[in-house]
Amino acid sequence: MSTIAFIGLGIMGSPMAVHLQNAGHTVVGHNRTAAKARPLVEAGGTAASSVAEAVKAADVVAVMVPDSPDVEGVLTGDDGVLANAQPGTLIIDFSSIRPDVTVELAAQARAAGFRYLDAPVSGGEAGAKNAALSIMVGGDAEDFSAASEVFDVVGKTVVHVGPSGSGQTVKAANQLMVAGNIALLAEAVVFLEAFGVDTEAAVTVLGGGLAGSAVLNQKAGKMLGREFAPGFRIDLHHKDLGIFTSAAREQGVVAPVGAVVAQLMAAARAEGDGSLDHSGLFNAIARLSGRS
Structure with missing residues (x-):
């Protein structure tokens, strides 16, 4: 089982993080509104006060935030993933953002020694709560295979659709x-x-x-x-x-x-x-x- 940092514990992210914790992973969550980490903590997970704290010991970093600038901030800020996680960490961006931004972020992540998948989801709150999301994944096939321990917990239909940016498209x-x-x-x-x-x-x-x-x-x-x-x-x-x-x-x-x-x-x-x-x-x- 992996240590997973989950950034973004809103309507979608919270139940996904709880499912991962219940599946036996160690989940450290962070959300700008700290109270939203409560369901994860009640499930046995941990709340972090910053992105840096959440990702420092993570094997996998999952991101579920609203828009392209939010993802860019989580990944590239001084407190962000690329500056604070260990090289080799697998980054899975579940957010729905612009394909061109994803391609650029994936390139930055790989240049810094990270693995990166764009993996937006469909199914809404019901799909997140029922672990029945449809997940469309862009990135390297090898990284896609490595992420199966995460995808299989939160998704029902999980398909690798092509290189970086394809999931967002x-x-x-x-x-x-x-x-x-x-x-x-x-x-x-x-x-x-x-x-x-x-x-x-x-x-x-x-x-x-x-x-x-x-x-x-x-x-x-x-x-x-x-x-x-x-x-x-x-x-x-x-x-x-x-x-x-x-x-x-x-x-x-x-x-x-x-x-x-x-x-x-x-x-x-x-x-x-x-x-x-x-x-x-x-x-x-x-x-x-x-x-x-």
Whole structure:
């Protein structure tokens, strides 16, 4: 079993770190809000007061923070991983960030004697809590194999998708598809409600046909109940769609549906819904029909 430093103990990182501790690893966690380390400590792990303290004796450093600048700070700051962990340490970045930033950070890490994988996840809070995440991994195949003791604890579908940056590219495509599904589900619910249909019955039958999806299974109930406690916030999905649209433009890829969905997510955020679960995109779509 390994000593694992886990940086970022939020909605996703906390249950992942707890699973690793429960699996027999020694997990040292750090979060900017110290209270968020409590579940890990209750599971037998340790809370560190800084990134430097967390990583100094780690075999593996796992990172799960919100955005590219956060990952850069965790890795390259004076208190960061590259300055304080032991060379040879395996860094696994579970965050969802820009592919080009990942490629640069991977190069810096390798130049400093570290191993590096980008391993963004899909599955949301439920997937993290149930250790059923889908993990798309970029980096060297040998490092991917070495990380199996971590991935097998927190993930259900774990696939090596290519060299550094590939995991982030696949995650951007994932976020496009999820957002599109949420938007269409929201439109469908608004449509059904406008006709006075039994929406719970409608969702049940839709879920049994070609319209069925993980998004429908996990998010329809939130829309019907108008309950949008965050599992994955609109703010973060807005960020991820920005990653997708920027990368698509750089490669000359035309994504007209993606552009519309990105604007809808931006509108939801501008209207004050950024802290809601991304299923709260329903509010923005309902407002367009005067049904908020």
